[in-house]
Amino acid sequence: MSNQVQADARRPIGVFDSGVGGLTVLDAIHRALPGEDLVYLGDTARVPYGTKSPESVARYARQAALALVQRNVKALVIACNTASAVAVELLRDSYPTMPILGVVEPGAKASCEASTSGHIGIIATESTIAGGAYQAAVRRLRPSAVVHAQACSLFVALAEEGWTEGELLERVLERYLGSLQQSDAPGIDTLVLGCTHFPVLKNAIANVLGSQVRLVDSAETTAAALTELLTDSGELHPEPDRQGEIRYLVTDGTARFARVAGTFFSRPVRAEEVELIDIPQLQK
Numbered sequence: 001m002s003n004q005v006q007a008d009a010r011r012p013i014g015v016f017d018s019g020v021g022g023l024t025v026l027d028a029i030h031r032a033l034p035g036e037d038l039v040y041l042g043d044t045a046r047v048p049y050g051t052k053s054p055e056s057v058a059r060y061a062r063q064a065a066l067a068l069v070q071r072n073v074k075a076l077v078i079a080c081n082t083a084s085a086v087a088v089e090l091l092r093d094s095y096p097t098m099p100i101l102g103v104v105e106p107g108a109k110a111s112c113e114a115s116t117s118g119h120i121g122i123i124a125t126e127s128t129i130a131g132g133a134y135q136a137a138v139r140r141l142r143p144s145a146v147v148h149a150q151a152c153s154l155f156v157a158l159a160e161e162g163w164t165e166g167e168l169l170e171r172v173l174e175r176y177l178g179s180l181q182q183s184d185a186p187g188i189d190t191l192v193l194g195c196t197h198f199p200v201l202k203n204a205i206a207n208v209l210g211s212q213v214r215l216v217d218s219a220e221t222t223a224a225a226l227t228e229l230l231t232d233s234g235e236l237h238p239e240p241d242r243q244g245e246i247r248y249l250v251t252d253g254t255a256r257f258a259r260v261a262g263t264f265f266s267r268p269v270r271a272e273e274v275e276l277i278d279i280p281q282l283q284k
């Protein structure tokens with residue numbers, strides 16, 4: 001391997017999200033590729049993306065990508081489902097030589113592989129469901145699939161409050177998930193957790209839906225897809241046994257980010273480790 005290729009492969013992987021929830025994706029990537037350096041950007045000044053228009057989310061995603069490209073990343077992961085749903089192709093056009101991965105395609109693919117009956121549920125934010133990107137991705141891969149999509153707007157706030165179990169959460173889950181298990185139609189056998197925050201509610205969701213429904217965690221499937229992508233392009237860090245470093249960037253509220261991070265990330269984040277940045281302006 002040439003020195004240049006080695007130097008390029010030592011660069012960090014950039015991961016961005018609307019806020020703190022994307023740490024579920026960062027966590028999965030860090031477990032899958034512990035030797036990689038990671039730069040995480042949470043656009044905490046503008047969260048939530050899940051209620052914004054596709055035009056605004058696309059602009060935010062372009063700015064977040066630019067901030068990471070300016071920090072010399074070798075690959076980009078759009079951890080935010082809402083942003084992945086509108087911006088993957090846009091960013092691939094802007095950075096044609098950069099490996100870029102969103103969470104929608106890997107999640108949709110895993111659900112098609114996991115489902116026996118072809119009845120697949122998708123839960124996500126309002127914008128992700130309204131945009132139809134997950135539904136389209138599932139139907140592209142498995143045209144006969146019957147897709148049941150449900151926006152679960154309250155789940156994000158509950159997860160950020162750390163309410164990942166308990167009676168109140170179960171009542172809310174039942175209210176939202178009830179429509180996926182209608183008594184007059186075959187129920188789903190697979191459910192895509194199509195939002196960064198939902199993996200932390202996995203146990204509670206499994207309790208409500210029962211063990212016959214497989215849960216597809218798009219954080220895990222994205223980490224696996226990233227590993228495959230970097231392996232194929234020869235861009236894995238040349239020393240996989242090293243301990244990779246993680247850098248955290250936010251656009252607002254370093255202390256809150258560090259505090260709430262504990263719900264989504266398996267290792268503690270200290271406020272002093274989190275850097276406040278200005279999001280770069282786009283040229284056009």
Ligand code: DGL
Nearest residue numbers: 018048049050081082196
């Ligand atoms: N990160 C968002 C997603 O995965 C959830 C939070 C938000 O609405 O910004 O869709």
